[in-house]
Amino acid sequence: MDDLLVVKDLTKNFGGLAAVSEVSFEVRRGEILGLIGPNGAGKTTLFNLISGLLASDRGTIKLEGEELAKKPPYKRSAMGVGRTFQVVRPFDMTVLENVMVPIFAHYKTSKEAKEKAFEILEMVRLDKLADKMPSNLTLAQRKRIEVARALATKPKLLLLDEVLAGLNPSEVAENLPLIRQVRDSGVTILFIEHLMDAMMAISERVLVMDQGALIACGTPDEVTSDQCVITAYLGEEAPEC
Amino acid sequence: MRTNKLIIATAILMLGLLVVPVFFTSTFILHMFTLVFFYIALTAAWNIPAFGGKFSLGHAAFFGLGGYTAAILYVKCGISPYIGMFAGTFVAMLGGVILSFPLVRLKGPFFTLASIAFAEVLRMVAVDWRSLTNGSVGINIPFKPGWLNLTFTSGMPFYYIAMGLAIAVILLSWWIRSSSLGYHLRAAAADEDAAKALGINTAKSHFLGLMWSSGLTGLIGVLYVFYNYVLEPGSGFSMDRFSLQPAMNGIIGGMGTIWGPVIGAIIMTPLGEFLRFYLGTIQQGLNFVVYGLMLIAVVNFVPGGIVSLMEPWFKKKKSGDSSAADN
Ligand SMILES: Nc1ncnc2c1ncn2[C@@H]1O[C@H](COP(=O)(O)OP(=O)(O)O)[C@@H](O)[C@H]1O
């Protein structure tokens, strides 16, 4: 299999807290890889390390064989790492302009940037809201701005941090196919999600983190039957699969 | 239809401003208008880093660097003020390079503090480096009227120079705000991490913003010195006039917008002069008390500045089909 991203022994401590410790895994080109784990497991921190917003203490992060660990975030973005944020904070400008922001790096004129941004908005079905301010949109729509903005960077690997959290079931049903659609357009996806059903439905493989460590990796079925995972994560709650 | 009306209104305003000196020959009124133009330019230049959320209280540094450079070149070396404009702009930008270190490293109030310190240090250098700056005595621009010397017998030429300067800086700041640099700065202001993750070199954007801002402020400093004839450390690097005043104008008018600095400068310049003149003579620093109260009022009640109150009036009404806001 062709590995797009290879992470080895990645470690990050906050003072005495090992937020991410000795994490190693690979993301295969073209897959949807899920990342689950209880709150505080270190999932968002792992994304921060891969996207470069945090510097790692140890370990390597290789995208198509090239080391990312020492590169600033904007270079990693240019190399193909895109991400969304768990807490959506759209820029204080119209929906269209939000998507235009990263596009300027690829298209020099405003007009070209606008056209390209519009295409992406069509893909995430926000084209009709292009001239609205994000504050007038629903949470589900704002999460789609996040995805659109990240797609505008033309990522090879897209890191999605809880893009379904906080949405009602019908909104989840509306946003979920989008993830598959993005993958089908040629983007590899690593995504964090709390909703087990949704996660199991669309990921080919799942990583499980607990207290900074990677404790399991496999198909959704393998992972949910793993005893470690059941005790660490699914715990008292009834497993949903 | 709407744009037509706007163009006509702008044309009338421009024509009106062009003929002001013809009808108002009073030097006081002409001076006040000229000062307003200078402050519009200064505030609009100060505002460029503010697109990126960076709040400077040290722009007197660039103003003074520009002014001193041109004045020293002219008075001590006999170099034309027109060359002085380029030199002053350049030296102010060098100052910008120095201030860019704290700009990209320090967050929020810490950058603001660094900017204050920067301007104050330069003011002290101007006091102490007597051989170059004449110390606190200052430099006088000799009165040799003529376009070549940028010195005039009437206030009229500088009225037009300052007006052109104000218009040029507004247009430039509008162009910057709608260019990729402007979008990148606004993105960084809203969420620096998100901007970085979206591929923006935010440090570079902040740096470029400060380069524009410092260079323009230096140029304004050059022109102001030739308008004012005298330059001494307390006026050239004046915290009150050239660091606080543009920032006040910006906040009260609406920081980070195009028209906020214009509105702020129009309202605050006459008020500032009045307060400095009347209250300043009763008790030194009393004008700051009034500023402080105004600032508290605006920040609390109209955080977007006066321009945000006028927004519904500026903007065309949008159709009300927006989806319900959540949260
Ligand atoms: N910038 C930070 N400074 C200190 N501690 C942090 C920081 N970011 C996250 N943490 C801590 O690291 C742990 C992992 O957090 P996080 O990665 O956000 O977990 P998850 O996304 O899996 O819920 C938590 O205990 C959190 O409090």
Ligand SMILES: [Mg+2]
């Ligand atoms: Mg998280």
